[in-house]
Amino acid sequence: MKILQIFVASLMCLGVFGKSHAAQLTREFDPPFPAQAFSLIDLDENVHTLADFKGKPLIVNFWATWCPPCRAEMPSMERAWQKIESEGIAMIGINVGEDFDQVFGFTADIDVSFPLLLDVDGQVTNDWPIQGLPTTYILNPDGEMVYRMIGSREWDDETLLDAIRDLRQ
Template identity: 50%
Template sequence: MRWKNLVALFRPRFARAWLPLNATVRLFGLLLVILPFAVLAEGDLLDPMPEAPPAPAFDLQTPDGTRVALADLGGEIVVVNFWATWCPPCRAEMPAMERAWQGLRDKGVRFVAINVDEDSDTVAAFAESTGVSFPLLLDPGGKVTQAWPLRGLPTTFVVDADGNLRLLALGERDWDAQPIMQQILSLAAGSSPPAQTAPTSTPVSVPAPAPASVEKPATQTGW
């Protein structure tokens, strides 16, 4: 295994700042620590979720106002990534995720990336500078982020056609590696993904943020 960074979420105690390794920063009521985290080597598989719980619902918008709801994607495989521009491994894996999206988009697989605590201008600028074409969704107030079982950033889940959490990636992955793409496609084909031992990590308690009211336009399609 090789070592990569995972940004873990903790309760706030200090003012917001960007600090070196093992220092803490505040983010919408959370503290962040950049920790070295053992993840799988290039091309290795994602980690199966042993109980396959239902995926928490989301109904969010892209910076241009396009609405994307998980409930509207029933019958398809959905790769759900949680990320932020201030998270180095999040930025590093996005090009590979875009390539995987291009290779799988015509095979019943959708990709979405839910941004953590950043505004629409920041997310739009990132999409433009990197060429990411799958939906980058805003989560004002962090309500959706809190509803999903996150341990840090980046964290990515694969939701099956029945709306259940089937696969998990903690930390950066090489998403366009053939073993990973085939593992995702195995869900689309209705077969069980190959087994993989999950990395060791300690779950972290995260407080719920204040509710945020967001006006949502009609659902738009075409991605």
């Protein structure tokens, strides 16, 4: 266990994860590109589909508990969620390849109140154009991909959130 902790710590020390990049958002998909539909359960076994979020901008974060940059950005995602939850913007995390116990254990360490969905067999992650973790997509209210960010970000950065707010209809 100690070796694993050193392993994670050494990755966190690389100087990249969790650092605050200047918020830069360029439309990745212009015109916007329809996102692949999904149906996944959260930690309370509630089913969520892509269609449920229609009408709101949606932040979709693909992550795993063993992924250091994913862990690094999760607190800023939660802070962002606290800002935008009441502003008509939705946020979900899609965990890649882990089960309920692993993700539930993670939430004991890091407080997350937005829905964490389980892609246990990795099928949804395979269906989306993802090359590495974490990857985050910003969808417009029509369920279309507009922005993509690879690697962690400081999600409570107002410049970044303003760009997402601008997607509201």
